[in-house]
Amino acid sequence: MSGLVAITGLTVAFSGQPALRGVDLAVGRGEAVGLVGESGCGKSVTWLAALGLLPSRAEIGGSVRLEGEELIGAPPARLERVRGGRIAMIFQDPASSLNPVHRVGRQIAEALSLHRGLEGASARAEARRLLDLVGIPDASRRLDAYPHEFSGGQNQRVMIAMALAGRPELLVADEPTTALDVTIQAQILDLLHSLRREFGMALVLISHDLGVVSETCERVAVMYAGRIVEEAPTERIFADPRHPYTRGLLGALPPLAGPKRRLASIPGGVPEPWAMPPGCAFAPRCAAHRPECDRAAPHPLPVAPGHRAACLRATEPAAAEPVPA
Amino acid sequence: MSAPLLEAEGLVRRYAMRRGLFGRGVEIAAVDGVSLRIEAGRTLGLVGESGCGKSTTGRLVLGLERPDAGSVRFEGRPMPPPGTAEWRRLRARMQMVFQDPLGALDRRLPIGEQIREPLDIHGLLDPAARQARVFDLLHAVGLREDHAARYPHELSGGQRQRAVLARALATGPSLLVADEPISALDVSIQAQVMNLLADIQARFGIAMLFISHDLRAVRQLSHRIAVMYLGRIVEEGEPDAVLHDPAHPYARALVSAIPHPGRAVRRILLPGDPPNPADRPPGCAFHPRCPAAVARCRAESPALKPRADGRLVACHVAQGEAEAPIRQAA
Numbered sequence: 001m002s003g004l005v006a007i008t009g010l011t012v013a014f015s016g017q018p019a020l021r022g023v024d025l026a027v028g029r030g031e032a033v034g035l036v037g038e039s040g041c042g043k044s045v046t047w048l049a050a051l052g053l054l055p056s057r058a059e060i061g062g063s064v065r066l067e068g069e070e071l072i073g074a075p076p077a078r079l080e081r082v083r084g085g086r087i088a089m090i091f092q093d094p095a096s097s098l099n100p101v102h103r104v105g106r107q108i109a110e111a112l113s114l115h116r117g118l119e120g121a122s123a124r125a126e127a128r129r130l131l132d133l134v135g136i137p138d139a140s141r142r143l144d145a146y147p148h149e150f151s152g153g154q155n156q157r158v159m160i161a162m163a164l165a166g167r168p169e170l171l172v173a174d175e176p177t178t179a180l181d182v183t184i185q186a187q188i189l190d191l192l193h194s195l196r197r198e199f200g201m202a203l204v205l206i207s208h209d210l211g212v213v214s215e216t217c218e219r220v221a222v223m224y225a226g227r228i229v230e231e232a233p234t235e236r237i238f239a240d241p242r243h244p245y246t247r248g249l250l251g252a253l254p255p256l257a258g259p260k261r262r263l264a265s266i267p268g269g270v271p272e273p274w275a276m277p278p279g280c281a282f283a284p285r286c287a288a289h290r291p292e293c294d295r296a297a298p299h300p301l302p303v304a305p306g307h308r309a310a311c312l313r314a315t316e317p318a319a320a321e322p323v324p325a
Numbered sequence: 326m327s328a329p330l331l332e333a334e335g336l337v338r339r340y341a342m343r344r345g346l347f348g349r350g351v352e353i354a355a356v357d358g359v360s361l362r363i364e365a366g367r368t369l370g371l372v373g374e375s376g377c378g379k380s381t382t383g384r385l386v387l388g389l390e391r392p393d394a395g396s397v398r399f400e401g402r403p404m405p406p407p408g409t410a411e412w413r414r415l416r417a418r419m420q421m422v423f424q425d426p427l428g429a430l431d432r433r434l435p436i437g438e439q440i441r442e443p444l445d446i447h448g449l450l451d452p453a454a455r456q457a458r459v460f461d462l463l464h465a466v467g468l469r470e471d472h473a474a475r476y477p478h479e480l481s482g483g484q485r486q487r488a489v490l491a492r493a494l495a496t497g498p499s500l501l502v503a504d505e506p507i508s509a510l511d512v513s514i515q516a517q518v519m520n521l522l523a524d525i526q527a528r529f530g531i532a533m534l535f536i537s538h539d540l541r542a543v544r545q546l547s548h549r550i551a552v553m554y555l556g557r558i559v560e561e562g563e564p565d566a567v568l569h570d571p572a573h574p575y576a577r578a579l580v581s582a583i584p585h586p587g588r589a590v591r592r593i594l595l596p597g598d599p600p601n602p603a604d605r606p607p608g609c610a611f612h613p614r615c616p617a618a619v620a621r622c623r624a625e626s627p628a629l630k631p632r633a634d635g636r637l638v639a640c641h642v643a644q645g646e647a648e649a650p651i652r653q654a655a
Contacts, residue, residue, distance in 0.1 A: 182374065
């Protein structure tokens with residue numbers, strides 16, 4: 001798979017407090033990558049930084065390349081063409097991303113004018129085609145509706161239609177189904193899956209839900225306190241997780257079958273940015289913690305092809321506790 | 326079977342809603358004939374999607390809202406009218422925990438004082454013993470005594486939900502209504518709070534009405550589960566029976582929508598949006614989205630009644646009263 005986006009050593013700090021502490025992540029053409037972690041781990045900040053969407057007080061370092069072209073520090077005009085063009089992003093709350101006083105057809109047409117130079121009747125026809133594509137029934141009439149006339153799931157479909165307006169090579173979906181009901185979540189995940197198959201579009205799915213990511217993505221990266229701590233093909237992350245944090249996340253999920261057991265909750269909470277532990281950021285919560293964990297932040301170790309984990313004990317599977325089934 | 330701690334019979338709650346700026350008022354039934362019982366020390370899980378009436382059911386059960394029809398009995402006696410002295414005495418024995426702990430706490434008061442407040446209000450214990458009780462409660466929910474002096478913004482989300490729980494436990498309730506108590510928390514913190522709820526139940530013998538959209542969490546904590554759709558319970562039974570072999574087509578879709586880590590599952594995709602209580606379809610409210618609907622479902626609303634195996638199901642097809650449609654090849 002050829003590389004589309006390559007993120008290397010990306011760092012972000014807000015008034016001196018680190019939010020990202022060196023993120024390396026590659027997304028291939030047409031690939032679906034899941035980015036998992038809890039609130040504040042930096043999974044959204046990674047892509048906001050990559051697309052130049054952070055406020056100017058954010059201090060950004062490292063590199064984000066789109067097929068070799070550097071995006072960090074690129075001029076605003078250049079980034080504006082990339083955003084919504086080659087890379088589109090959708091967010092958790094579609095209602096606040098749409099303008100409540102404009103009809104959705106006009107909002108999609110605006111994106112079409114910006115990224116593809118379509119105007120008037122041709123823009124309207126294309127907007128109708130996009131609404132149809134994302135599964136809004138009666139698309140030609142619904143073009144004239146306002147966002148409040150749509151349900152939450154339909155608004156997310158409208159956002160996806162707008163994101164598709166620029167024919168993106170990569171769609172970054174930031175918790176796209178978190179605000180939706182489970183049966184509607186299933187519809188939206190199904191839609192993302194079929195769009196990807198149809199257009200060969202790459203997808204980065206940002207989520208706190210390992211289940212959602214596992215069904216949609218081929219590869220998963222787990223983030224903790226501003227770093228990627230484990231990355232692997234999806235089957236491997238569930239079958240053979242090597243980082244204690246990944247194991248903890250899997251153990252915290254109540255099982256759907258088998259005897260009920262006490263959940264393997266991770267003790268404590270995420271460290272504050274101003275009080276990062278000296279070595280591994282997960283060490284204070286880790287059951288397998290040893291003195292050498294506090295010396296330096298561990299580098300990712302290769303475990304298997306495409307599988308690496310930033311833990312000193314990543315290569316010794318028997319040493320750590322197995323994940324209960 | 327021993328008399329249940331709480332028994333609700335045929336609860337109905339209607340709201341008046343205006344359609345559009347100059348529209349005529351319409352009446353919508355948020356809860357439309359819900360009956361449930363909760364045994365002492367046990368948990369009933371109430372599942373469903375937004376707008377299905379599960380939160381309203383929780384408020385009706387506590388007497389925070391008066392039903393338009395139906396009744397609630399607590400320990401065999403009818404619920405006294407809200408606002409009366411008798412109701413307030415009863416309320417000390419039934420507490421509620423909500424999704425958003427920050428919204429449930431007073432930002433201007435240290436949490437120790439907030440945990441103590443119900444003791445002051447209900448005049449429980451002599452004032453000197455109340456502080457000791459606050460420390461006991463903090464320990465019971467896994468907080469430290471020095472947390473008593475902290476303000477809500479100084480605590481993490483999980484710690485705040487623990488503080489809310491400590492306050493709910495202050496009066497020694499025998500029933501806890503928990504409305505999406507873990508939805509706003511991170512995955513690893515959700516597990517901590519679920520473990521804590523199970524510990525509290527084991528230690529104090531509290532009965533729980535656990536309201537959630539999360540079937541995994543509901544299985545983890547409940548002894549029975551009830552699935553709601555558009556103001557009615559459509560299926561009720563043992564958690565594993567309902568989750569492993571759901572009988573109602575809506576319950577089936579809900580179960581198949583649960584993401585399975587590391588497993589590709591075939592899921593039932595329901596067409597259409599979550600239903601609008603203001604626009605309740607005739608017959609079975611689920612029929613426009615139902616893959617199994619037959620002619621009878623459009624005309625006649627199915628009653629919730631037991632099947633041969635004891636499971637309560639409200640579906641003509643699942644009860645064998647109507648021919649299932651010929652399945653199309655998927």
